[in-house]
Amino acid sequence: MALELVILPCLADNYAYLVRDPSTDTIFVVDVPEAAPVLNALGARGWKLSHILITHHHDDHIAGVEALAQATGAHVIGAEADAHRLPPLDMMVTPGQTLPIGMQKLSVIDAGGHTLGHIAYHFAEAGLLFSGDSLMSWGCGRLFEGTPAQMFDSLARLSSLPDHTLVCSGHEYTEANGRFALSLEPGNPALLNRMDDVRAKRAEGQPTVPATLALEKATNPFLRSDDAALRSALGLPADASALATFTEARARKDRF
Template identity: 55%
Template sequence: MPLEIVTVPCLSDNYAFIAHNPVTNDTAVIDVPEAGPIQSVLEARGWELGKIFITHHHSDHVGGVEELRTHWSPRVIGAKADAHRLPALDVEVEEGDEIMIGGEKGRVIDVSGHTMGHVAFHFPGSDAVFTADSLMAMGCGRLFEGDADTMWKSLSKLAALPQDTIVYSGHEYTAANARFAMTVDPENPALARRSGQIEAARAKGDATIPSSLAEEKETNPFLRAGDPAIRSGLGMEDASDAEVFAEIRRRKDNF
């Protein structure tokens, strides 16, 4: 049975995700921007928190870890490469390592770029990948520490996951990302349709997270650096995919 995954809005535009194994009753949370909303969901459902998975060190992803640790004493899992600046870890992981929520097996993917040491957590049995600020709905994270080549390689790993994978990313940035996407991929009918759906959802106050990997590959310009129409529009027909990605990221930074 796949994990039951609950999207929890936090802070002004962050998301945490609670993953519950209904067979074993094991429960984990992926990233903790703040403790209160997560604790409220756990208590309302009667779930005991056993694990915290951390994607990267930024405060809007780890700010509530210690409060949850005090309340439930969960095991905290994060990247070995980032351990020096994460909350104290009980388990340090690297790319390819196996992780578990109850009997559900997942694996760690190094998705450095936004930060170095950023990881994603892929649970293929539940068709779920938790990407935080690497691959985002209609976008990707700013390159605060890594370079464009590093981020392109990270996004390419995620793009290679099965098409039906659901992407659980860390922020409600989708509407702004869609507006930018239209400037570099204006002739994409799938993008036009999705942009309209996003506007309608946000007008009702609905979340646009999670999204499917299939729709990201159809509409997210940061995964589409090889698309001939985008390359032509940028005047970069002969550039490498990484170079095209770098130009898209540069334009988004100045959008």
């Protein structure tokens, strides 16, 4: 059964995702950079929030959690490994765990790399992945705490999900990420077509998220580490490993 998804711009370039399960009228939000946009969206729709899901500890994803929880009584869910630096949690979860949210089954996935303890949330029946700052639209998060190998493994887990999965990432970084991808492969038709679409959406003030996992696998350099064309664009030998290719791409992005 489909979930009703509302994309809420927050701060300068963050997103919160407000979601409703219509079969049970269960309402949850993923990440809360600030409380006001979420409260306004709830009020406008007459919705009562039941759960707050947190992907990781960075302030631009959790700054509004406590105020929102106090205003709504919603239960706060986050990673057990990160509990010491998250707002107070009503439920601590671990990668590999599943739990019900309304009539939906939520799977918790290890998405470490950007930070240690970062998790992603997958609703398989609805085809939604909330990936925070791990797998991002046309990119991946900077490695503030983890290693290239940790992020590489996290992206492998996320990219193994069905191609129709909609990737709901935490920021409006798509155009900037696309400029990096095109700096490596300026003549790649798939990249050029995606950039045209991204720029058209931004010109209309529309978000560029979510994107399908199929599109990410076709255009995101951090999911194409086995691609010979990308290895060549990076100046790597033909027998370079996928991890070496990812590591070089991430280092180039850091300097871009």
